Amino acid sequence: MDFLYGLFIAPFADFAFMQRALFGSLMLSLGACPVGVFLMLRRMSLSGDAMAHAILPGAAAGFLLYGLEILPMTVGGLIAGIIVALGAGAVSRFTIQREDASMAAFYLISLAVGVLMVSIRGSSVDLMHVLFGTVLALNNEALTLIGGIVAVTLACLAIFWRALVAECLDPLFLRSVSRMGSPVHFIFLGLVVLNLVGGFQALGTLLSVGLMMLPAAAARFWTVRVEPMCALAVLIGFASCIAGLLLSYHASLPSGPAIILSAGVVYFCSILFGTRGVLRARIVHHRHRTA
Amino acid sequence: MTNACLTFRDLTLGYGSHPAIHHLNGIVRKGSLTAVVGANGSGKSTLMKGIVGVLKPMEGAVLRMQGVRTAYLPQQSELDRSFPARVVDLVSLGLWPKRGMLGRYTKEDRESVSKALMAVGLGGFEKRPIDTLSGGQLQRTLFARVLLQDADLILLDEPFNAVDAKTVGDLIQLIKRWHGEERTIMVVVHDLDLVRQNFPETLLLARQPVAWGDTKETLRPENLLKARRFHEAWEENAPWCEPSEHDHGHDHHSHTHDHHHDHGSGPRAA
Numbered sequence: 421m422d423f424l425y426g427l428f429i430a431p432f433a434d435f436a437f438m439q440r441a442l443f444g445s446l447m448l449s450l451g452a453c454p455v456g457v458f459l460m461l462r463r464m465s466l467s468g469d470a471m472a473h474a475i476l477p478g479a480a481a482g483f484l485l486y487g488l489e490i491l492p493m494t495v496g497g498l499i500a501g502i503i504v505a506l507g508a509g510a511v512s513r514f515t516i517q518r519e520d521a522s523m524a525a526f527y528l529i530s531l532a533v534g535v536l537m538v539s540i541r542g543s544s545v546d547l548m549h550v551l552f553g554t555v556l557a558l559n560n561e562a563l564t565l566i567g568g569i570v571a572v573t574l575a576c577l578a579i580f581w582r583a584l585v586a587e588c589l590d591p592l593f594l595r596s597v598s599r600m601g602s603p604v605h606f607i608f609l610g611l612v613v614l615n616l617v618g619g620f621q622a623l624g625t626l627l628s629v630g631l632m633m634l635p636a637a638a639a640r641f642w643t644v645r646v647e648p649m650c651a652l653a654v655l656i657g658f659a660s661c662i663a664g665l666l667l668s669y670h671a672s673l674p675s676g677p678a679i680i681l682s683a684g685v686v687y688f689c690s691i692l693f694g695t696r697g698v699l700r701a702r703i704v705h706h707r708h709r710t711a
Numbered sequence: 712m713t714n715a716c717l718t719f720r721d722l723t724l725g726y727g728s729h730p731a732i733h734h735l736n737g738i739v740r741k742g743s744l745t746a747v748v749g750a751n752g753s754g755k756s757t758l759m760k761g762i763v764g765v766l767k768p769m770e771g772a773v774l775r776m777q778g779v780r781t782a783y784l785p786q787q788s789e790l791d792r793s794f795p796a797r798v799v800d801l802v803s804l805g806l807w808p809k810r811g812m813l814g815r816y817t818k819e820d821r822e823s824v825s826k827a828l829m830a831v832g833l834g835g836f837e838k839r840p841i842d843t844l845s846g847g848q849l850q851r852t853l854f855a856r857v858l859l860q861d862a863d864l865i866l867l868d869e870p871f872n873a874v875d876a877k878t879v880g881d882l883i884q885l886i887k888r889w890h891g892e893e894r895t896i897m898v899v900v901h902d903l904d905l906v907r908q909n910f911p912e913t914l915l916l917a918r919q920p921v922a923w924g925d926t927k928e929t930l931r932p933e934n935l936l937k938a939r940r941f942h943e944a945w946e947e948n949a950p951w952c953e954p955s956e957h958d959h960g961h962d963h964h965s966h967t968h969d970h971h972h973d974h975g976s977g978p979r980a981a
Contacts, residue, residue: 583812592789596763597807644795644840
């Protein structure tokens with residue numbers, strides 16, 4: 421018993437920073453995982469990744485101007501992310517270019533600006549925090565910010581759920597019955613940016629998209645409906661956060677990659693063992709019904 | 712004319728600078744059932760898109776009757792069949808005009824979804840994931856959604872593609888039922904026999920309206936020949952269409968009008 425307590429409970433019970441890390445990352449999962457499910461269903465998984473890169477120059481600008489402060493870096497990241505999301509979204513909606521190409525163009529430009537900014541100041545250890553996150557050093561400010569982001573995300577998802585599903589399932593139909601199509605698309609892109617920015621405190625700009633996509637991608641192998649898929653993604657996100665933090669505590673690993681790798685393990689298991697996974701499809705289908 | 716559900720006023724629709732529908736004038740009566748026929752590229756789908764408002768007119772306008780509710784079944788649906796949804800989720804989208812984005816689905820709503828599925832012969836399919844449906848079943852599912860939309864103006868763009876004969880019969884019955892309920896219906900169809908048997912009115916398109924009115928009149932051999940002769944390709948260096956040319960549409964499209972003077976009931980051009 422003591423061993424199990426030491427393994428699973430003690431790290432969180434004994435250290436305030438672990439509690440904060442746990443609290444922060446669980447909140448993040450609550451908002452980011454459902455957003456990730458829709459990102460995946462809209463085949464924009466890589467757009468999320470592109471967006472994460474796009475946030476970098478904003479965060480870097482905040483860092484250059486104000487040092488390692490949460491607020492300026494967040495606001496900077498938010499602005500950069502929204503410019504790229506709106507720009508790429510607008511180009512794909514109002515011209516013949518598809519979203520993948522416009523997104524790639526915008527994020528590459530953004531990334532180049534970011535790298536340029538970093539090189540002006542010269543490299544710095546602190547900047548590593550921007551890139552790879554510091555989940556173990558979440559302060560009150562950061563936790564409040566994440567809490568706010570999660571509240572906004574869940575509220576938006578609840579309000580726009582039906583429109584979001586319709587926009588994914590049959591966009592032309594939505595356009596024929598309502599004008600919500602374009603607004604919903606941009607609100608959704610806004611949520612993606614918001615959650616990536618929320619995540620970069622904890623996981624870094626490059627890995628924050630991991631907590632969004634991996635649980636969603638894993639949940640896809642288990643269910644054929646959207647609602648359970650979102651719930652399952654959140655649960656997988658929770659499990660990954662707990663496992664990742666414990667792993668990082670016991671093995672002295674950086675916490676961000678540990679969390680994402682835990683989600684990666686769940687993803688691989690889902691590919692193999694999921695109800696819609698590889699093994700099931702290969703093995704179980706020897707028998708069939710009459711109709 | 713007070714009973715016009717749709718009025719086309721010198722409507723030109725197209726892509727780039729090339730018209731796919733060229734100076735269309737006329738009305739679609741409320742409660743009429745019209746088949747839209749013509750060769751590939753004659754502007755049938757474009758006209759549908761223009762009526763729904765997905766495509767903005769290059770010139771002229773489509774005027775819809777005030778407060779008319781439209782249901783549109785596109786030829787190339789942008790439906791994502793890999794999306795994890797069940798038949799009931801897809802059909803329930805048809806409740807949008809009634810419930811909007813936030814309205815809760817009631818027990819009656821769920822019953823009407825079941826009824827709509829029964830009407831298209833898909834009773835008991837509610838829980839089926841949409842990626843397991845056959846092409847014809849999916850088409851019928853989309854019909855059920857149109858049914859649920861309870862629209863006054865129903866636009867169906869080649870609804871019988873990839874649908875077996877029995878199902879075509881069922882769907883025609885459904886369309887006739889709508890016709891009986893005084894709904895205005897326009898259907899893009901390729902099968903002329905089907906049109907002759909089931910559609911009172913026909914619009915024959917070849918970028919410009921070749922003939923429009925009573926089906927028997929419209930589908931006379933000389934009209935069909937005229938429609939077949941139309942030049943499908945765009946001309947990159949086609950001369951610009953000057954406003955003065957079509958202001959006097961009567962001279963320009965005189966062939967269109969001859970037929971309409973022959974009979975009284977059909978919609979007339981200009």
